[in-house]
Amino acid sequence: MELEREVRGSQLIVRAAGELDLYSADEFRRRVDAWLAETKAHRLILNLRRVTFIDSTGLGAILGRLRRLRQEGKTMALVQPAAPTRVMLELAGLRGVMEVFPSEQKALEGHAAAAAQGAVPDGS
Amino acid sequence: MDPELDNEMELTVPARAENVGLCRVAVAAFAGLLPFTLAELEEVRVAVSEAVSNAVLHAYEGGKGPVRVRAARRGDLLEVEVQDWGRGIADVERAMQAEFTTSPDPEHLGLGFTFMAQFMDSLQVDSHPGRGTTVRMAKRAREPR
Numbered sequence: 037m038e039l040e041r042e043v044r045g046s047q048l049i050v051r052a053a054g055e056l057d058l059y060s061a062d063e064f065r066r067r068v069d070a071w072l073a074e075t076k077a078h079r080l081i082l083n084l085r086r087v088t089f090i091d092s093t094g095l096g097a098i099l100g101r102l103r104r105l106r107q108e109g110k111t112m113a114l115v116q117p118a119a120p121t122r123v124m125l126e127l128a129g130l131r132g133v134m135e136v137f138p139s140e141q142k143a144l145e146g147h148a149a150a151a152a153q154g155a156v157p158d159g160s
Numbered sequence: 161m162d163p164e165l166d167n168e169m170e171l172t173v174p175a176r177a178e179n180v181g182l183c184r185v186a187v188a189a190f191a192g193l194l195p196f197t198l199a200e201l202e203e204v205r206v207a208v209s210e211a212v213s214n215a216v217l218h219a220y221e222g223g224k225g226p227v228r229v230r231a232a233r234r235g236d237l238l239e240v241e242v243q244d245w246g247r248g249i250a251d252v253e254r255a256m257q258a259e260f261t262t263s264p265d266p267e268h269l270g271l272g273f274t275f276m277a278q279f280m281d282s283l284q285v286d287s288h289p290g291r292g293t294t295v296r297m298a299k300r301a302r303e304p305r
Contacts, residue, residue, distance in 0.1 A: 057181060058177040059178050089181075091213065091272075092213075093209075095269060095271070096265075096268055096269045099267065119199070120203070127271070127274060127275065128271055
């Protein structure tokens with residue numbers, strides 16, 4: 037699995053590519069957690085557009101990040117999960133547990149809109 | 161009834177995380193010989209990944225051991241079997257309940273069997289403590305009408 041990151045203000049975009057399964061989940065966790073700590077981001081935007089496979093282990097790694105962020109009063113959003121991923125989120129009873137956006141731009145704007153309304157801290 | 165065995169494959173690998181993808185690829189390639197849609201092949205991949213990952217995570221308690229993946233084609237029916245010779249499951253019915261897990265890891269969702277059951281047409285788990293576990297799943301490909 038390949039991971040790349042981009043920081044936009046207090047938001048961290050992580051782009052994942054490849055397969056997210058038992059083998060790659062550890063690396064995913066380790067690197068995303070390290071980047072979150074390093075950037076002190078208030079919001080993680082996880083772009084799954086190039087994820088070619090995900091199973092319950094991969095889903096667990098994603099949800100584990102959500103749990104940790106929530107414990108710190110932070111948020112997370114998904115960008116372009118493939119149809120099977122969305123099905124699996126629904127089967128896991130997690131539809132609506134985090135926002136899903138069709139693009140990174142919309143995800144970034146989604147946060148900006150909420151911040152403008154004073155709903156969440158924008159980290160500035 | 162599809163008693164006639166048209167094709168079969170068998171792959172045995174050490175129950176290690178690095179081998180889960182290989183098992184997915186092998187069964188997906190085999191399943192691709194049946195008229196499944198791409199979405200259905202993806203479902204087969206997830207089901208195989210769940211079964212093999214279960215063996216890697218639980219069968220040998222951190223030790224070593226094999227996991228055997230077999231697949232068979234009978235007409236438009238795909239049968240997949242994932243077997244290990246590890247510690248086995250004491251209470252299969254409880255293990256198959258959604259979100260039940262013996263793992264202390266909070267990121268372990270316990271949804272493997274749920275996804276296998278959802279994505280395959282049938283799921284059967286035979287397990288004996290100390291002797292291992294065999295997961296049998298089947299999925300029928302339907303010709304487009």
